[in-house]
Amino acid sequence: xxxxxxxxxxxxxxxxxxxxxxxxxxxxxxxxxxxxxxxxxxxxxxxxxxxxxxxxxxxxxxxxxxxxxxxxxxxxxxxxxxxxxxxxxxxxxxxxxxxxxxxxxxxxxxxxxxxxxxxxxxxxxxxxxxxxxxxxxxxxxxxxxxxxxxxxxxxxxxxxxxxxxxxxxxxxxxxxxxxxxxxxxxxxxxxxxxxxxxxxxxxxxxxxxxxxxxxxxxxxxxxxxxxxxxxxxxxxxxxxxxxxxxxxxxxxxxxxxxxxxxxxxxxxxxxxxxxxxxxxxxxxxxxxxxxxxxxxxxxxxxxxxxxxxxxxxxxxxxxxxxxxxxxxxxxxxxxxxxxxxxxxxxxxxxxxxxxxxxxxxxxxxxxxxxxxxxxxxxxxxxxxxxxxxxxxxxxxxxxxxxxxxxxxxxxxxxxxxxxxxxxxxxxxxxxxxxxxxxxxxxxxxxxxxxxxxxxxxxxxxxxxxxxxxxxxxxxxxxxxxxxxxxxx
Ligand code: FCB
Numbered sequence: 005x006x007x008x009x010x011x012x013x014x015x016x017x018x019x020x021x022x023x024x025x026x027x028x029x030x031x032x033x034x035x036x037x038x039x040x041x042x043x044x045x046x047x048x049x050x051x052x053x054x055x056x057x058x059x060x061x062x063x064x065x066x067x068x069x070x071x072x073x074x075x076x077x078x079x080x081x082x083x084x085x086x087x088x089x090x091x092x093x094x095x096x097x098x099x100x101x102x103x104x105x106x107x108x109x110x111x112x113x114x115x116x117x118x119x120x121x122x123x124x125x126x127x128x129x130x131x132x133x134x135x136x137x138x139x140x141x142x143x144x145x146x147x148x149x150x151x152x153x154x155x156x157x158x159x160x161x162x163x164x165x166x167x168x169x170x171x172x173x174x175x176x177x178x179x180x181x182x183x184x185x186x187x188x189x190x191x192x193x194x195x196x197x198x199x200x201x202x203x204x205x206x207x208x209x210x211x212x213x214x215x216x217x218x219x220x221x222x223x224x225x226x227x228x229x230x231x232x233x234x235x236x237x238x239x240x241x242x243x244x245x246x247x248x249x250x251x252x253x254x255x256x257x258x259x260x261x262x263x264x265x266x267x268x269x270x271x272x273x274x275x276x277x278x279x280x281x282x283x284x285x286x287x288x289x290x291x292x293x294x295x296x297x298x299x300x301x302x303x304x305x306x307x308x309x310x311x312x313x314x315x316x317x318x319x320x321x322x323x324x325x326x327x328x329x330x331x332x333x334x335x336x337x338x339x340x341x342x343x344x345x346x347x348x349x350x351x352x353x354x355x356x357x358x359x360x361x362x363x364x365x366x367x368x369x370x371x372x373x374x375x376x377x378x379x380x381x382x383x384x385x386x387x388x389x390x391x392x393x394x395x396x397x398x399x400x401x402x403x404x405x406x407x408x409x410x411x412x413x414x415x416x417x418x419x420x421x422x423x424x425x426x427x428x429x430x431x432x433x434x435x436x437x438x439x440x441x442x443x444x445x446x447x448x449x450x451x452x453x454x455x456x457x458x459x460x461x462x463x464x465x466x467x468x469x470x471x472x473x474x475x476x477x478x479x480x481x482x483x484x485x486x487x488x489x490x491x492x
Contacts, residue, residue, distance in 0.1 A: 019486075020355045022363045023409040028416035029423065030482035034475055036419055042145070042430030043475055044106030045099060045452060046388055048152035048196065050082055051439040053112060055089035059127040062118025064154035065164070065205075069212035080445035086437050086455050089131065091462075093138055095437060098453055098462060100142035102472035107144040108387060108432050109135065110152035110196065113177055120156035121173050129184055136188050147387070147432070148189045149252070150178050150235060152196040153205075153212070153442075160213050165202065165224035168307075174231045175238035182242035190247055193324055193387065194235035197254040198228040198283045210443050218303075226307040229286050233318035251287075252324030252387045255280045256331045257370035261347050267335035271344035275333045278342065280374065284323070286316035288380055299341055323375060324387030325428075327368045329361035357410075358392035358448045359441075365413035369421050376426040385430035389414050392441070392448035395465060402454045402465035411467060412480050433471065437462065 029036070034043070050066045057063075070081035088095060099107055113120065115128035132148075139146040151174060155164055159173055178194065201211060206224045209216035232251045239249050258276050262268040277296035285293055291313055294301025332352060336345040349362035356362055372384050391410040395402045411433060421428050438451035446457055452468030455461070464472075474480065 019406060019409050020363070022355045023365075023406070023413055024482055024486045025366050025413055025417070027366060027369070027420055028413055028482045029419050030416070031479045032416060032419050033479045034477060037422065040429065042106045042385065042432075043104055044108055044145075044147065044430065044432040045104055045436035046108035046147075046432040046434050047088070047436050047439060048110040048149065049112035049115070050085070050152070050154040051435070051441070052082075052086045052088035052437065053115075054083060054085035054087045056083045058089065059131070060115075060118060060125040061112065061128055062114035062120075062125075063157040064112065064114045065157055065160045065212035066154050068157050068160075069214050072214065075214065076443055077445040077447060080440070082440035084457075086439050086457075087460050088437075091460065092135055094462065095453070096138050096142050096144060098464060098468075099144055099436060102452075102464070102468060103475035104144060105475075106147055106191075106430065106432070107139050107436070108147040108149065108193075110149035110154075111181055112154050113151065114154065114156035114158075116180060117156065117177055118158070120159035120162075121176060124180055129180070132181070132185060136185055140188060145191065146189050147191040147193065148181065148185065149193040149196050150174070150181060150239075151194065153201045155213070164213055165206065165227050166215075166220045168223075168227055168230075170227050171231045171234050175234045178235045178238045179242045182239050186243040186247065192239050192243070192247060192249050194239070194249070194251040195228065195232045196252050197326055198225075198232060199254050199279060202228050204443075222300075222304055223307050225282070226304055226312075229283055229292075229316050230312065232283065233287060233316055236318035236320060248321040250320050250322035250324050250382070250385065250387075252326055253280075253284055253375075254326050255371045255375075256327065256329055257364070257367035257374075259330060259332050261332050261334035267337075268333070271335040271342075272333040274342050275331070275344050275346070279331075280371070284375065284378075286313075287318050287320060288378060289313070289317045291316070297341070320382050322383040322385050322429075323381070325368075325372055325375060325384050326388035326434075327371050327386070328359075328389065328391070328434075329357075330364040330367040330370070358394055359444070361391075363391065363410065365410065365417050368414050369417040372418070372421045372426050372428045373424070376421075376428070381427075384426070384428040385432070386418060386428065387430070387432050388434040389431065390434035390450050392450045395438075395449045395454060397454055397456070397463055400463060402463060404465045404467045407452075407465065407467040408470045409485060411471065412482070412485060415474075416480065416482070 204211035207221035260268040260272040277293035332347040437453040438455040454463040
């Protein structure tokens with residue numbers, strides 16, 4: 005069966021058809037996207053920087069969470085990460101060498117404000133100053149995420165996202181960054197995937213701060229929605245007019261387990277409201293999608309104050325769309341709030357990545373189509389898209405044919421969307437280098453560039469080389485790709 009993607013163990017491997025959706029425009033090349041399209045790659049502070057205690061940095065909730073027994077696979081942590089803190093120039097050299105035009109990173113809040121509020125750690129802020137300059141020196145436009153999940157521990161001790169004061173803390177922190185870096189950074193993102201840090205961190209307890217509490221989840225959800233808008237306003241007030249201010253959303257195209265079956269379709273609409281619409285619609289002034297989720301709406305009201313509807317709104321210049329897979333939804337009336345459950349890909353007999361996520365590149369097209377359909381939707385940028393596979397480095401090469409095919413399909417779906425008139429103007433593979441994948445530790449490898457965690461040596465994978473060739477003008481021809489045996 006072609007479902008085993010452990011590339012080097014089963015030669016010759018032929019990728020399953022899921023990697024080559026018939027809807028992929030073919031052939032295609034970079035020129036089809038026009039000259040202004042953003043071609044980047046992404047990373048996030050906690051996943052790469054390391055240097056967790058260096059130069060005045062304060063602890064974050066991830067520094068604390070990774071110390072808890074069993075919180076992270078194999079007891080791993082990111083105290084060293086990929087040592088991006090000292091090796092960023094080398095990584096940016098590689099990015100420049102591949103021909104990227106843009107580079108996305110996040111700032112570690114506790115590096116800049118060790119207590120979360122108050123005194124600025126000058127040396128911490130200097131690091132981001134150097135990082136921004138290093139991007140610009142290499143003609144890489146810096147894309148800065150203000151918050152990618154690493155809340156200062158000091159703020160968690162004051163209630164963290166469950167304390168409404170976080171809205172002001174985040175806004176003040178965003179302005180510290182804007183004042184120092186706003187003369188050079190044009191593209192800003194307030195939050196990374198609020199649904200994930202709110203849900204996984206406060207309800208499921210599998211991410212920092214490791215809470216499993218419905219009230220904490222509801223409070224954090226409302227405060228994060230307020231903070232994304234307030235953060236936008238804080239940035240707007242402190243940045244030059246030309247700045248582009250966005251925020252990012254996780255999303256997955258949803259398919260009912262039993263299409264046409266009423267309860268299955270209704271369950272899918274509820275999951276859509278929670279996973280794909282919840283943080284998006286308030287920014288447009290539509291409020292939370294509570295028609296589908298009346299109980300959640302009722303519970304959330306406890307955290308609302310008069311006037312909040314207006315505060316949830318912000319006119320973002322772009323939305324960052326982050327997509328990895330689709331989900332299949334079934335009705336589960338016995339489950340509270342949602343009455344729905346996801347059918348794991350492993351039970352569906354579909355090809356999966358190392359994360360257990362179905363390979364389904366068309367989800368990207370479906371989601372940008374869904375988001376672009378909102379009246380008043382801003383420009384869309386794919387700020388994350390990618391796949392983890394069990395790579396193996398041999399003889400200076402990583403023959404990651406599956407990832408390369410995944411990117412060819414995903415980028416093809418972006419072109420398909422553009423041809424359908426959807427305003428999607430950038431694509432950032434997740435991730436530039438392999439890195440610390442949160443609760444999963446280092447095992448899932450997402451990079452275009454392989455990292456040997458013993459030596460910190462970088463090796464551009466075949467997918468990275470391909471991305472470079474594509475950016476240099478090489479054509480993607482799906483029929484030819486499909487015919488290739490993928491083993492070197
Ligand atoms: C996203 C996160 C990112 C990375 C990828 C695989 O949800 O934003 O940090 O972990 O998933």
